[in-house]
Amino acid sequence: MNEPFDIAVIGGGMVGAALALGAARAGFRVALLERAEPALDWPADSHDLRVSALTRASETMLRKLGAWEGMRVCAYERMRVWDARGFGEIAFDAADIGEPNLGHIVENREIVAALWRAITQRPEIEVVIGQEVAALEEDGPTLRLGDGRVLRAQLLVGADGARSRLRELAGIGLSARDYDQHAVVATVRPEAGNRATAWQRFLPAGPLALLPLRDDLFSIVWSTTPAEAAALVEAAPEDFARRLTLASERCCGELALVDPQRAAFPLRLQRATTYVRPGVALVGDAAHVIHPLAGQGVNLGLLDAGALLDVLGDARSRGEPLGALGVLRRYERARKGHNLAVQMTMDAFKHLFSNRNPALYLVRNLGLGLADRIPPLRRQFERIALGQGIELPSLARDESDSCR
Numbered sequence: 096m097n098e099p100f101d102i103a104v105i106g107g108g109m110v111g112a113a114l115a116l117g118a119a120r121a122g123f124r125v126a127l128l129e130r131a132e133p134a135l136d137w138p139a140d141s142h143d144l145r146v147s148a149l150t151r152a153s154e155t156m157l158r159k160l161g162a163w164e165g166m167r168v169c170a171y172e173r174m175r176v177w178d179a180r181g182f183g184e185i186a187f188d189a190a191d192i193g194e195p196n197l198g199h200i201v202e203n204r205e206i207v208a209a210l211w212r213a214i215t216q217r218p219e220i221e222v223v224i225g226q227e228v229a230a231l232e233e234d235g236p237t238l239r240l241g242d243g244r245v246l247r248a249q250l251l252v253g254a255d256g257a258r259s260r261l262r263e264l265a266g267i268g269l270s271a272r273d274y275d276q277h278a279v280v281a282t283v284r285p286e287a288g289n290r291a292t293a294w295q296r297f298l299p300a301g302p303l304a305l306l307p308l309r310d311d312l313f314s315i316v317w318s319t320t321p322a323e324a325a326a327l328v329e330a331a332p333e334d335f336a337r338r339l340t341l342a343s344e345r346c347c348g349e350l351a352l353v354d355p356q357r358a359a360f361p362l363r364l365q366r367a368t369t370y371v372r373p374g375v376a377l378v379g380d381a382a383h384v385i386h387p388l389a390g391q392g393v394n395l396g397l398l399d400a401g402a403l404l405d406v407l408g409d410a411r412s413r414g415e416p417l418g419a420l421g422v423l424r425r426y427e428r429a430r431k432g433h434n435l436a437v438q439m440t441m442d443a444f445k446h447l448f449s450n451r452n453p454a455l456y457l458v459r460n461l462g463l464g465l466a467d468r469i470p471p472l473r474r475q476f477e478r479i480a481l482g483q484g485i486e487l488p489s490l491a492r493d494e495s496d497s498c499r
């Protein structure tokens with residue numbers, strides 16, 4: 096291997112692949128370790144059950160990384176959120192704020208494949224596929240791989256997801272809580288079309304999101320009790336469709352499964368006690384896991400990657416070692432507060448909407464109604480959807496639009 100590297104990224108999912116690409120683009124010597132060979136193509140009529148709602152900031156990053164063009168994306172122009180047990184409702188329309196859309200829904204495999212296609216155009220990124228990370232030695236730091244190879248880098252970045260091996264090897268602790276909810280995902284065809292609208296209905300057991308997908312379909316994320324989730328995954332397709340149509344309040348007519356495949360993911364709130372150690376940094380789900388009700392997880396992870404790249408670029412120009420704790424703390428300061436604030440907001444939403452207390456029922460219905468009618472509150476919701484209202488890393492800034 097072409098050692099020592101400036102940066103070794105462990106995990107080539109959406110966040111790690113974006114980080115490795117951004118680092119190579121900035122002139123760093125990069126290694127990227129991924130456990131499983133990423134899929135680069137698939138049958139045209141198939142759909143990934145996992146999708147992400149991407150903010151404008153994430154779109155800008157992916158554009159600058161050369162991964163947006165050619166990706167199959169579905170813009171959503173409107174959003175409607177309502178409570179199953181009351182009168183509260185909030186609706187957004189991109190046209191009202193002079194935007195072409197509120198964001199895009201993209202299959203996760205599309206994002207990963209687009210990033211990996213760009214990575215294969217950069218032979219200077221050393222890619223290691225299929226090797227486990229066996230041990231971490233503090234000198235350097237050094238990673239020992241499953242096949243006995245040793246990899247040295249100034250900085251090791253854990254982008255290896257919620258069950259990060261690097262986080263564990265670095266001795267970084269976790270604070271975690273199960274939501275006692277599982278999210279059921281499936282691809283469905285609505286009788287009345289998706290109308291380029293993201294719909295979210297808060298049901299007593301958890302939110303049901305209908306996210307518009309290409310070909311006039313929806314990808315659904317239905318958060319509910321583990322028992323109901325298991326029953327929904329196992330139900331006959333017609334029975335599932337009937338229950339889903341009822342749960343959606345027929346907002347788009349009958350909903351029918353496009354293919355019988357469904358899956359359920361346990362939901363939890365999780366955060367690493369620290370994002371950094373000397374020579375080690377965590378990004379994306381390795382650092383924080385959030386309830387998917389506002390579709391923010393990968394957007395936050397991409398902002399982590401962008402912020403880390405800014406800090407490392409500055410450190411290089413000042414002649415500082417990339418793995419120095421003082422350097423890495425700047426990254427942590429840039430991201431931890433924002434990630435925590437979004438995590439806590441989603442946590443509060445989750446509890447507010449799955450609580451049967453009549454006082455909270457009134458609060459949330461009044462709250463949705465007020466948020467719909469009070470312009471500054473509406474603007475705050477719109478900012479979250481668009482990924483605005485915070486100091487963005489340079490890779491996420493759209494220079495053609497300096498007024499935002």
Ligand SMILES: Cc1cc2nc3c(=O)[nH]c(=O)nc-3n(C[C@H](O)[C@H](O)[C@H](O)COP(=O)(O)OP(=O)(O)OC[C@H]3O[C@@H](n4cnc5c(N)ncnc54)[C@H](O)[C@@H]3O)c2cc1C
Pocket residue numbers: 105106107108109110111128129130131146147148149226227228254255256257259260261278280316360378379380381387389390391392393394395396
């Ligand atoms: C149902 C559901 C819906 C969601 N919807 C949205 C949404 O709409 N919008 C949004 O922003 N977020 C959403 N999220 C969250 C989002 O999916 C995650 O935040 C995102 O996948 C995190 O990306 P990541 O790259 O950090 O981690 P991951 O996607 O987990 O990728 C980690 C990568 O590391 C690799 N890896 C793991 N261990 C090792 C190892 N030891 N060595 C080498 N490689 C390793 C894995 O193979 C994988 O490729 C949703 C989550 C769920 C559960």
